[in-house]
Amino acid sequence: MAPAAATDEEKAKKAAEKARRKAEFEAKRAKEGNPPKKKQLSKAERRELQEKQRADKEAKKNPKPKADKPPPPPVERPTTILGHLTKATSSTPPADGVPASIVELGQKYAAGEFDGSNDRCRSLLDAVRTSIKDYAPPPDAAAARDLDVKLKSWASYLEKCREPTASTLAALKRLRLVASTLPPDISPSEAQAAVETCCDRFREERVELAVREIGRRGAQKIRDGDVVVAYGYADAVEALFSEAVGRNFEVVVVDSAPAFAGRRLLNALYAKRVRTTYVRLTAAAPEIERATLVVLGADAVFSNGSILARSGAFAVAALAQRRHVPVLVTCEAYKCHDRVRLDAADANELFEFPSSDDTPPLTHLTYDVTPASYVSAVATEHGLLPPSAVAALIRELAEKETA
């Protein structure tokens, strides 16, 4: 313990020395009085000084400004609250090596074909499956690594043609996970087979089976004497009504411009001899007053429980809320999206209809966002959930995927 005691002693000595010096300095300062003040500058002088300093600093940063460098192009600022949204465009030039079937799909996306997220996802999986058949990796690169890069470039091309949906993002994420975890020495034909299997399994398990299971679970909520309001078209909503055929219920299909997707549901129900009424959104209020249940499809459900769905869904949900009519939202689990959107203007697909001399320009947003408080239950293939539990479902599914 002796050395430690010595250091302690030394420390104490040093501290005493320091305190003494400090006291001396303070005394000296007090004798001399306060240091002389700086000369007062007028406002204009201060400004001049500041400008000069700024100019010096700028000059230091860019020591030799190139005379021939063109000024940066002016940033185009959005002029309306929707100015930040991108329009679907078919004029995107495809990047090198994007196969014909993906380019064709991009053109269709841009033209607004495929109504509904499931169809978007199905068409994407088909296109990838076709493209992968002609896939030949460059001789010097590993197939696994190259495949992942290819998928990424195809995805970014498609994204330029039309805003991706939660469904296509989930499918591409799955495909890229499979591609990037292939063993590095895998042969091209084996890599092709792995991607094809992934496409088929994703389509069968996450889309088709999910639609059927949601239909089965959701149909349990339809009882004799029910008046069920549906808006637009969704695969799972059609499956739900098909499951319930035989019970004594009535469906009110609410529909709206410009897609009139509800006609597809109307035709399907008509073929199954389900008692159906068809109204436009403008006439929906009295129909929802007499409804006992409202069923909506979804393009995505966010982790805060809010629903991204066809424009107008929020209006239907709000009308239902007014009368405490339960709102059931069908959503395949792969559309549960680990993000949030604040409202319809946050991120959306914008369509502008051409204007002429006597019609003003008409803007249409594809989706709107229904807050979680307007939703009674979300029907997924894993069961009915309150919207607050979507985050828990996303977490559990992510854990399963990585396990």
Next chain:
Amino acid sequence: MAPPACASGDVEACFQRSLADGTRAAPVAAIEALLGVIERSGAQTMHGLQDELCEGRKALVEFCEQRPACLGGRTELGVSSGCELFLRHVTRTFLEFGDFSECRDEILRRGRAFAAHATNARDDIAGHASSFLRDGSRVLVHGRSRVVQATLKAAAKSGVSLEAVVVNGADDCGACVAQELREEGITTRIIADAAVAREMEVIDVVLVGAEAVAENGGVVNKVGTLTVACCARAMRRPLYVAAESYKFARAFPLGQRDLPNADVDYTPPDFIELLFTDLGVLTPAAVSDELIRLYQ
């Protein structure tokens, strides 16, 4: 309280024996009856055992449907949710162990622990709820819930002086509850069910039990609970639900129409402040988190 011998007889007889001493809730008795099924089982595969357990559960639920008297006027929802949770435990154990006999022993061990935990749940809940009941609180009580009574008793025992305001309806159940609470030395007042709104002004806390807790955190309970909840909401009084976690059911009522009979009503989660459970104090939204974790 030793578990009754379930070595002989069928699952229904076993269930009735478990219920007979009056200290167990029906779902706990049902779980003990299912443990008896495993003990007696001659099944050599996991699949065979699961089939027998499913049969047992079905028999129990049917038994309860036919003889509602054995449940003391409650629905079979609690029994069916308790059985389902037990089956889920069995399946999970099976996924962990490959060997059948090893797995069977583990299931029995965990099953007994599960039943014991369910029996102790009431004390745990009383412990969690104690910090929400303050000296001088006026507590409105609706329905005959053993958990609620245990909670009030525990609070009284720890020296908190409460006034229990007991709602009494046409079945005169409130009078029995009031009698039992008075025996424990709790100041008790009986009010008519029609007077709930009138009395709410002087109430500090509303405390009810549950027959089943739905997936969204709403509760199914004795009819009149929703009336009490509506009044509590209108007067901004907190409504707490005391319920054991074996009552968490895989059911999602969208409204009153999804209920099995007219003796119960469904209180949506927006009317419920908190749930006191043996898993802790939960918000209604946390119930679905727990269920997703169990069933995924």
